[in-house]
Amino acid sequence: MKSPYFTHPFHHEDHCFHPRHPSGFVRFHSVSPDYAAMPAFSLIFLMKTTVSIPGIHCEACKALIEDVSSEFPSIKNVDIDIAKKVVTLEHTDDLDMQKWTQEVESLDEKYKVHHS
Secondary structure, eight states: OOOGGGOOTTSSOSEEEOTTSTTSEEEOSOOOHHHHTSOSOOOOOOEEEEEEOTTOOSHHHHHHHHHHHHTOTTEEEEEEETTTTEEEEEEOTTOOHHHHHHHHHTTOTTOOOEEO
16 A cells, blocks of 8 residues: 555545544545546635525525525535525635526515625
């Protein structure tokens, strides 16, 4: 077995050194072919956009907005605070915010997106 200090997590190796992991090592069970094709270091910068949607009032509202957001590959995470009626999106810079707004507002007339 190769030394774990010289393996890269995206190669088909058994272990790799990971400085943030408590043991210092991470064991990989399988590697996606997508990762095998990636360069050794690939940085993706995420942006955060927070909007207010006063019509949010329950878990069903939250589920609808999460469902619409899942159709946008640029959106990596959605955090919805029902009490504050606020949606925070973590996304890449190529998100078409106007299209996302249109999709959310088309769900129901109570979902008016207010950009800060």
